[in-house]
Every structure is written in structure tokens, then in C-alpha cells.
Amino acid sequence: MTAREHLEKYGIRPSVQRLAVMQYLMNSKTHPTVEEIYADLVKEIPTLSKTTVYNTLDLLVANRAVTQITIEGGKAHYDGFTHIHSHFYCNECGKIFDMPCDEKHLRTLEPKNGFIIESTQLYYTGICPECRSKNEN
């Protein structure tokens, strides 16, 4: 699916900036921050403002076109991959990994008591394989 189709699917008007941000997130596997998104996109769109990146991401998140990852307290990461999955945050290198996550099991965990669930986030923190093997040396 193209970025344009993705935006339309969520009822978001496709401006140049919105398309660029959406496109960027769809291509990215690294869960970028606002800073990273801005730094890369300003190369393509020199007039781009960081505020626009913030506005756009807020809009995308509000319409569930992308997911906000708030594992690191300080700054938000964004994820354009919308299928169900969990995340792993490495305490050593700071990278965030996508993890498989069985949807059926995840669903059985949902509380059933009058709360309306709009989104679910599951994440782990610890040490990734790479940092682990570095430590063993």
C-alpha cells in the first residue's frame, strides 16, 4: 500500500508533508524519533518545520495510522507498522526491536470490565542478543 492510500484509508488529507512523514514511517524499521524524522525529511523538503512533523505525527496517531512508542520516557518513537506486534527495548544500546506477538493470546489478556480499549501496547526491556554477546567477551 502506498503512503497516499494509507492516509486516505484513515481519512487524512494527503499534503506533501503528511505524505513524506507517512512514507518515511512505512519505509523505516527503526522506530524513529521526531528528531530523526525531521533531520532526514528536511533534506527532501528544505522548508519543512519541526512543528509540522509534530503536528503530523499527532494527527496520524490520533487517527491510528501510526503508533506512538513511549518506552523511553524522554522522547517518543513512532511506528508505521500497524500489524500486531510487541517491542523490545535494549537497555544497553537503546535500540527498539519489533517482536512477534500472538494476537489470540494478547486478546485473552484484555480486561473485560467496562473499559473501552482503543490501543494495546506490550513491550519488554532488557538486553538484546548483540549487546549480550559483547558483554560475554
Next chain:
Amino acid sequence: MTAREHLEKYGIRPSVQRLAVMQYLMNSKTHPTVEEIYADLVKEIPTLSKTTVYNTLDLLVANRAVTQITIEGGKAHYDGFTHIHSHFYCNECGKIFDMPCDEKHLRTLEPKNGFIIESTQLYYTGICPECRSKNEN
């Protein structure tokens, strides 16, 4: 268990300030922020510094005596309730609720592929029952 015992259990020296923070979190069911913890404790300990609250919480989290909740990107909440449970964040009122969470099912979701898991966080966002009934009026 007393706050003092709790600290000792995690190998943390019990200073007046640390005891106060630990005690506060053990009594609290509302997942307070640094600001809230500080504002309340400074009444008891007038010389208390906000930096100390930060230091103490960092220490408690590093030793797993409390959990840091990072649902809201902007600021961290803290949870002194150490049994396994998930959280629910209400998008409307901003309150964070404790939710039951079946440990066995949560465990089956864990990825088994070389990642060393040190902590697990599961949370939902949506509308709480109270805000839901307000909206229906």
C-alpha cells in the same frame, strides 16, 4: 511489608528520603508523577529536593523495587505495586488504572530468541467507565 523492609529486600540503604518515597508509593494507588510525589513529601520533609526524588526513583527502578510507567510520553509515573498487572490509561481524564493480568498468559507471549527480558509492560489506552458514562449524557 513496611517500606523499610521493602528497601532492605532490594538492597537499598534506608535514608529518611528513600523511606518516604517508598512509603508514599506503597500507599498510593494513583501512579504518581515526580511532581506529585515531591509536592506531597515536601510537606513532611521541608528540606526535600526534587533532585532527590529523581535520584531515589532512579535507584528504586534500577533495583526493581518500583516500576516506571511511561505511557504518557511527557512524564513518568511510578508504581510501587510489584505484583504482575497491566495498566489502563484513560485518554479523556488521564488517569492510570491497575488492571488484572494473567501471569501465565503473559509469559506465553514472551519472545524466545536470545533477548534477555528484564521487565515487561503491558498497557491499554482508551476510555474509562466513568468518562464513558459522562459522554453518554
Next chain:
DNA sequence: TTATAAATTTGTAATGATTTCAAAAACGAG
């Protein structure tokens, strides 16, 4: 106890992500 070292606390200043806001620019309907 007393001296000394180590751990902890404190307050201020700096940092950095995010928000606010009003003006400018782009867009869309008639």
C-alpha cells in the same frame, strides 16, 4: 569520641523534547 572517607542530599543551571501561538502560505469551493 574524633578524624576521615564515602555516600547522600541539595539547589542551581543547563538541556532537550514538546507545546503554544500568530503570521504566512497553500488549498478548495464558488
Next chain:
DNA sequence: CTCGTTTTTGAAATCATTACAAATTTATAA
């Protein structure tokens, strides 16, 4: 094209958190 609406922009303000060095408290040993 023109008017009204939406979107973007940039600068300034806000707010949580971190850095850091001085001051205080606590632990240790003579």
C-alpha cells in the same frame, strides 16, 4: 480570481529531566 478554510512555519515559551558541584549526613577506623 476571490474568499474562507486548512495547513505550514518559525520563534518563543513551557516543562520534565539531567548535570554538577557544594553541603550535609552517615559509616568506618583509629
